[in-house]
Amino acid sequence: MHSLINRIMPSASGAHLFAVVALAGLFIWFGLMNLAGLTEATVERWLQPHPLAYLVTPYKTWLPYALGAIQLFAGVMIAIYAVPQRWKRVSYGLIGAISIASLSLMFTNPVWIESLGGFPAIGSGQGLIKYVAILGVALWFLGTKGANEIMLIGLILVLGWIGAMKFTGPEAEGVWPLLTGSPVFNWWLTDFGKQMASNIIGVVELITVILLTGHWWNRKAYEVGLLISAATFVVTLSFLLTFPQSWSGGFPNLSGTGHFLLKDAVLLAATFILYRD
Template sequence: MGPHKHITLATDFYSASELLPASVFNAMAALAFIASAILALLSIQTPSLKPLLGYLLVTISLVPLVSLFAETRWIASMGGFPVIGSGQGVIKYFALLSIAILFIKPQLPHKQAIWLNIAPVMLVLLWIGGMKFTAIEAKGIEDLVLSSPLMSWMYQLWDVQTTSNLIGVYDLVAVVLLIAAIYYHKLVLPAIVMSGMVFVVTQTFLISFDASISADTLLTSTGHFLIKDLWFIANLILFYLLLKQQSPEKKTA
């Protein structure tokens, strides 16, 4: 329903925008996500469908991820890579990709599965957390923070850039804690809570930030960007479950 600029950016990258109307590409994306939701529900009762679901999610993930090679995903005025612009929403597909791989290869070695699930979380916290130290990102999150009853108080204590810096520091500390938790399992819960709060608070913006909701399409591009953080919560749950499955011998190794 309606235009979606991020789909258009992807089709532009693949030189496909002129082949079909934008509404057709929107419908294709919608059908792919709906099909994955249906397969996810069916696979609960029929586990043999999980590999099929995994391959579909791999396709859904790779189409936008490959478009990261497009210059439009980076902020050219700040030197381009690694200063990420519209690609901030795209890198979230790494979370979905990791889940897909686990569906396809459930017998993946335990340590690899652990890193597979936590790597996307660390990537987004490190990358977007690092962006918080730039003026363009500090300004970019200002309206979101102002709308939030959980975060708006920060502007009463600090200016826009300092507030953004503090959020960035929080994100980077969460990354360190997640890495430490892999080797020191007593840190697992604090690490998951600290990093998980980033994504939980993001979901509250869907309520507090009016521009995330559209009367025509339910979610705006901003809303789509925000709701994708649910994938990282899934990564964290899988990370926790995988660590819990480790034997006592491996935990102390």
């Protein structure tokens, strides 16, 4: 099994290159969307309930553009090979800061599903918790101790929490259109019906979480968990091609769902890094 997984997963240099492309691509894309003025309403909606919002409220008109400029700067600095290492480190630091700021929104915004009783029924916060793994990847590039553990916790958090939500009605409703439009799933999984199909995915994701904890008790289980995680993120990224609602008015303007899905490129990079590191 180890030799098979070893052949499937990219080399250490390949994992590094993919992580650079995924992280740079994500922040360049998000940065350009902010600079194009496509996210003003979204930024305001997330910012309004934040206890520190009063500090930037006078500048809220310019905030999406300032954020976009920072995101674009960080992404470009990471992407260009010839950029001095000190500027790359600044860029990874900026991404880390953005990730932490984004995670702070978990405590200040309506990220829970009230119809299910609120916490821990996570709704719009599902995209926010992905910033744990994104933070871990940025810290890994900075050579920070514990970065691998942060990436792993990020993967466990995403797969475990969202996987558990698959057993609820609202999550089954949300994932169904993705399944029916996907050639990976629409020829077999949809035959089980909306809720059962969602349950099956939830079971797979929770089993993956158990395997990922093999990091602390069994290397073989851990490697299988990383492989299944990688396959999961490849499939979710494919929804960008098969789910039209990933786009708001068409490519390249991502919708909220598109934002959520594109982050999985960095989570995929995290699985490659963890396997090879």
